[in-house]
Every structure is written in C-alpha cells, then in structure tokens.
Amino acid sequence: MVEGLGKHVVTEAYPWAPLEVPEGFRGKPVIDPEKCVGCGSCVNACPPNALTLSDDGRHRVVKLFLGRCIFCGRCEEVCPFNAIKLTKEFELAASSTEDLVQEVRLVMAKCAVCGRPYATLREVRKVAESLPKNLRGLAYVCPDCRERISSYFVGFARR
Amino acid sequence: MRRASGSEALGRVVETLKRLGAESVTVTQEGVVLSTVTKDRLRDFVRALIREYGESLRHSTCVGADLRPVRGSFSVTHVLALDCLRLYLLVETEAFGNSPKVPSLTPLLPAANWAEREARDLLGIEFEGHPEPVKLILPDPWPEGVFPLRKDYPYNKKLYETPAQVRGVRGEPRFFSAKPTPPSESVREGCALIPVGPYHPALHEPEYYELYVEGERIVEARYRGFFVHRGIEKLAESRMTINQVPFLAERICGICGYTHACAYCQAVEAAARIEVPERALYIRSILLEIERIHSHLLWFGVAFHLLGFDTGFMVMWRIREDVMRVAEALTGNRKTYGMNLVGGVRRDIDEGKASLVLRMLESVEGEFRRFCDSVLSMREVVERVKEVGVLTREDARRLGAVGPHARASGLGIDVRVDHPYAAYRFVDVSVAVRDSCDVLARILVRYDEVIESIRLIRELLKNMPKGELMAEYSDLPPLRIGLGATEAPRGEDVHLVITGRGNKLYRWRPRAPSYVNLATVPTMLEGERLANAPIIIASIDPCFSCTDHVVVVDLRTGVRRRMNLLRNALTRG
Numbered sequence: 200m201v202e203g204l205g206k207h208v209v210t211e212a213y214p215w216a217p218l219e220v221p222e223g224f225r226g227k228p229v230i231d232p233e234k235c236v237g238c239g240s241c242v243n244a245c246p247p248n249a250l251t252l253s254d255d256g257r258h259r260v261v262k263l264f265l266g267r268c269i270f271c272g273r274c275e276e277v278c279p280f281n282a283i284k285l286t287k288e289f290e291l292a293a294s295s296t297e298d299l300v301q302e303v304r305l306v307m308a309k310c311a312v313c314g315r316p317y318a319t320l321r322e323v324r325k326v327a328e329s330l331p332k333n334l335r336g337l338a339y340v341c342p343d344c345r346e347r348i349s350s351y352f353v354g355f356a357r358r
Numbered sequence: 359m360r361r362a363s364g365s366e367a368l369g370r371v372v373e374t375l376k377r378l379g380a381e382s383v384t385v386t387q388e389g390v391v392l393s394t395v396t397k398d399r400l401r402d403f404v405r406a407l408i409r410e411y412g413e414s415l416r417h418s419t420c421v422g423a424d425l426r427p428v429r430g431s432f433s434v435t436h437v438l439a440l441d442c443l444r445l446y447l448l449v450e451t452e453a454f455g456n457s458p459k460v461p462s463l464t465p466l467l468p469a470a471n472w473a474e475r476e477a478r479d480l481l482g483i484e485f486e487g488h489p490e491p492v493k494l495i496l497p498d499p500w501p502e503g504v505f506p507l508r509k510d511y512p513y514n515k516k517l518y519e520t521p522a523q524v525r526g527v528r529g530e531p532r533f534f535s536a537k538p539t540p541p542s543e544s545v546r547e548g549c550a551l552i553p554v555g556p557y558h559p560a561l562h563e564p565e566y567y568e569l570y571v572e573g574e575r576i577v578e579a580r581y582r583g584f585f586v587h588r589g590i591e592k593l594a595e596s597r598m599t600i601n602q603v604p605f606l607a608e609r610i611c612g613i614c615g616y617t618h619a620c621a622y623c624q625a626v627e628a629a630a631r632i633e634v635p636e637r638a639l640y641i642r643s644i645l646l647e648i649e650r651i652h653s654h655l656l657w658f659g660v661a662f663h664l665l666g667f668d669t670g671f672m673v674m675w676r677i678r679e680d681v682m683r684v685a686e687a688l689t690g691n692r693k694t695y696g697m698n699l700v701g702g703v704r705r706d707i708d709e710g711k712a713s714l715v716l717r718m719l720e721s722v723e724g725e726f727r728r729f730c731d732s733v734l735s736m737r738e739v740v741e742r743v744k745e746v747g748v749l750t751r752e753d754a755r756r757l758g759a760v761g762p763h764a765r766a767s768g769l770g771i772d773v774r775v776d777h778p779y780a781a782y783r784f785v786d787v788s789v790a791v792r793d794s795c796d797v798l799a800r801i802l803v804r805y806d807e808v809i810e811s812i813r814l815i816r817e818l819l820k821n822m823p824k825g826e827l828m829a830e831y832s833d834l835p836p837l838r839i840g841l842g843a844t845e846a847p848r849g850e851d852v853h854l855v856i857t858g859r860g861n862k863l864y865r866w867r868p869r870a871p872s873y874v875n876l877a878t879v880p881t882m883l884e885g886e887r888l889a890n891a892p893i894i895i896a897s898i899d900p901c902f903s904c905t906d907h908v909v910v911v912d913l914r915t916g917v918r919r920r921m922n923l924l925r926n927a928l929t930r931g
Binding site: 209220221222223224225244245246247269270271272273276285 | 598601602603605606609676679683686687690691694696704705
C-alpha cells in the first residue's frame, strides 16, 4: 500500500514557475500581418467561427476572436501562406474583450475594368506572380470581368 | 469460434429479412443492413425479428429525420444490433404528413423508450402505443407544436424574443422547474422524496434523480436529464461542413470526446465510401485506447472518492496525469485531441512519440497494478461494493445496457470485437466479462480493461504500418446513410449520418453510451439503501454531479432539511 502511494512530490510550482508545454502544443493562434493575404481559407475552415472576414470597400479585415477559438489548428493547416500559427501561449485571461481580438487590415484591389473592389491587393499580387507574364494583367481584373474578357478571347479563338 | 463467417452469415440475414416482410433490403456498408418496412408492418416485422434472433437482438437507438424537403416524408430508423453476427440492422419506416405517426417499438423492446421520446420531442413524430409518451429532452413548459429539429425551423431562431416572453404570462418559469413526479400508487404510503440534483455549485453536469425512500431503503427511483441539451445536431446540420463537425463531435464529452469524433468520421466515411489509410486507423485506435486508460483512471479516482477513500482518488489521478501528458505530446492537447478529419488523422506518431508512449505505459502499468491490487485486497473496500447496485443479466439485456456496465452483468458485448472498426480488425481484443452484476464487478471489469488497453497500445505501436495519414476524396454524395460505432470507455457509441448537399450533413444523430446506461440506474437503485446511491449512480460512470449534496423533503410534514449524501455514505456505509 505505502509503496503504491509513491513518495515523490508531484505538485507543480506553476504559476510561480513557468510550465513547459510539449512541441506541437496547440495554444493561442497568431496571425502574421506581414504574410496574411486575406484569402479567407482559414475563415472557411474555422469550426467555431472564431475567424471572420469583413469588407468595407477600401479594406478587408481578418478578425480572430480568441473568445470563440477552440485551438483546433485547422487555420494553420489550411493557410496557403503559413500566415497563421498556433503558439505555445496558453495563459489567455484578459480583462477586456478587445484583448482577445487580433485584426489584420488589408487594402483591397479595385478591378482594372469596372473599379469594383474584389480581393486584397496583396492576394492579387501573389496571384499575378504565379501567372505567366502574358496573363498577369488578368489578375488585376475582378472575376466577373475576367470571365467576360476570357470568353471574348475564347470566342475569338474559335472563330 | 462462436461466430459464423462474415459473408455467409450476411447472406442468410438478408434472406431472413426479406422473408420476414422487409420491402427492400440493402447492405449499405460493411456490417450494416438497411431494411425498409411500411409502418403498418413495422411491429410485426420487429416481432418476427425478435422471434428469429431472440436474446442476441439489442435495440441500440432510433433516429428520426425530417426528409420532407427531399422525399416528402419523415423517416424513423431503428438501429438494432446483432452482436453475435457482427451486424447492425437498420429498420427504416416512413410517415407522411405534418403530424406523422408510427407504431412504437417500446412495448417490444423497452430499450427504445428514450430514443423514441427524443424523436417525438424534437421532430414531432408520434409513437403510437408508447407506454410513457411524455417529454424527455425538451423542458416541460416547451410550447406545443414547436419541433426544433424539423427542417422548417431555422437553427438561429429564438423561441422567445423578449424577456417578458421568457418569463411567461403569469410569471411562471418557462423552463425546467424541479416539480417532483408523485410516486406510484403502490409505494405512496409513508415514503419520503429525496430529490438529487439538478443543480449544485460543484456539479459538472446537471441531472436529476427523484428517490422515494422508506427509512433508509429506496423504494422508487426516477431520472430526468437533458438539461444541457444544446441542439448541436441542429448546429451541425445547418451551419457546419463535414470537416468542421469532428471538432464539434469531440466536444460532446469532456472525457471521451475522441471516441465521438471517431464514430462521426466513421459514419461519414462509410456513407461516402472513403477508404481510410491503415496507418491512420492504427493511430485512431492508439489514441482511443489512451483515452480509455485516462477515462477509466479518472473513474477509479472518483469511485474511490465516493467510497470515502480520498487517498485512492489522489493516487489514481496522479497516475492518470502521465497519460494526459503523453496525450498532449501526441496531439497538442490533454483533452480534445482534435486529431480526426473525415478520411484520416492530422498528425503522425513518429518513433520519438512512440517511445514516449511506451515509457508512459511502463510506469502507468506498474503503478496502477501495484496500487489497485492492494486496494482490492482491502476488505473495507470490497465489502462496501459487493452485492451493491445489482443489475441482473436479464435487466441489462432488456434495458440495452452497454460497455463495462453490460460486461459486469455478464453480457460479453464489445464494439471493438463485435463490430470491429479502426485498427481493431487487425488485433485481438480480449473482452473482460464478470457475472456478479454488482459494483464490484464494474470495478473489476474496468481494472481488466486498463490492463488490456495497455497491452493493445503496445501491440498496435509494434504493428503500425507505414503510409499515408489522410485519404483523398472529392465532394460527398448526397443523401447516403452511414453508421459509425465505437466502443467508448463507457460503452457503445453510435453515430448515424445522412449526408446532404454542399459537403454538409442532412442529419446527424450521435448516441452516447450513457444514454442507455442511465436508463438502468433507477432499476439498480430500487431496493437499495440510500447511502449506496452515490456509488451506484457513479458505477455506470456518468457525471457525479449531484451526488454529494441534496435536499430532503419529508412528504408528510413538508419539512425541508439539507443533508449530505456523501457524508451519509461515509458514516453509515
């Protein structure tokens, strides 16, 4: 019996001493505002809607509200630019709701044809970089206009 | 071998179902046969099934669905388990109109009671001939004719818009008020009511037992729960996509959540015919066993606490802490592992992590064995739980008990063996069965299961093949039915899924094991001493919520006095 009880002390000194968490711990997610392009992949994947997108015409805001976050790490998994990462941070108590919010504000690109804001400038540039030089211009056009232009060319080619 | 070979048995069962009058019989997935029956023939059909398969037919659950937008009818699907043939029989019947009626199966299979009442509450399906047609899930003052799981009820619609509406016309509370149900005529004379629950500052979860006592003896017991039913099925069906739901499913339980995530993923994978890579299946099984160990150790701790043996509680939870640490290293969190997506798992278990697990198993096994062996040799402990809270084999069968609870009553059922899933088809699981039917048996079954889980993890780690972690798949086919069943630490966990359009679910129905096990508690309590109530309620491993503090109302004098059930258990037990 006494042997079964064990003799060593197991009580942690935490919070008086820091608590080590293992590699791969799923703690507070942080968005790198330099890398985020506002594509919305994370917003689509987020189960509890902790990540949301809102457009006000000039800007797109990616908002992360930790009060809803379940630390599943789906955002990190789906982000095409590794812009959102889960950290080892787990002490999240805050005295006001604003402290639980991270916002990334990105400038919108306006369509070169119709002038409608359709994606963030940063995302558009990334897309343009990935296209062959002769098609790059298409990235600066909104999806509706792009469709019209490409169908014009396709039609032209058929004729 | 007590089991017939798979395909041969399956062919025979399909023949039998056709002969007994099923309109159509289809094998929807491995080990699941769906038969459709008109509602007029439903009862005859099930009666014939019972005659055919007798004892081995177990009513697992029943799922109602509002299929009006797609088929113009409501459907009711009974899930019957034929454990000895490794089969689940789905018996589906349709009902038309806006106030659908189907015959109740409860008179034939008492285990159908709760599930049918749930469909009645949430979908407005009337079960004709149900012996107890009262609300189960929704609160008593819920308005007539409002059925939240029907498709024409928006998920974000509030039942009451203003505080005045919530308060009601006469200021009566609109939601649950613990109005005791009067006892049966036969026990009315001279008995007192002891309500246990539903709220207490120390509760994890609210549940409510009404215990009618004569002196120390419990003469009648009733259970009411579902105070925390939050409509997650509706949420999943309306707002979430298939790969978001695993995280919601995992949050059904704070102790065995991963088993729910697995059962859900299996159901969707079966519906969409997704082949999960073998390595992912192994990882799922390893985590499920880690979860089982932690859950059982937690239960041992609380059971010892309820027996007044707090040292045992502390030691058990200290041992459990190692398991939690390893889970954290493997998955990124102590609980809510978040490892599952439809089609596989998200993280690998590499060599380093595997050796971490093995080291943990080494120390946990030694400590657990040493400590439990010495505890189980203490007469004070054994005498306290021997022949307490008896649930006979017959009652366990009748009420559809599952898991360690059923196995302690001599029923050798275990989903890992009877309906193998994940990697359990590649390993042999030995099922711990005891037949003394009391709390002691439940302790011993769980003891054996911890040891068996440790052995299983070692074997799984050794045999784990290399390969992918996630299957590739395209969009979900709509309106397919899928069943996922796992052996949760508390017993059989069943998820039934009907897929919808746009990578969403049309219907999702999880049924946790405590759902059926809780229904057995009143049977175990009746005839017992009040002081034994806490450990009996705890012995099925539900939440311990209300067991430590209750209010006594003497029915004759109306005097209320407070008492402490736990202290009673200690001083009089």
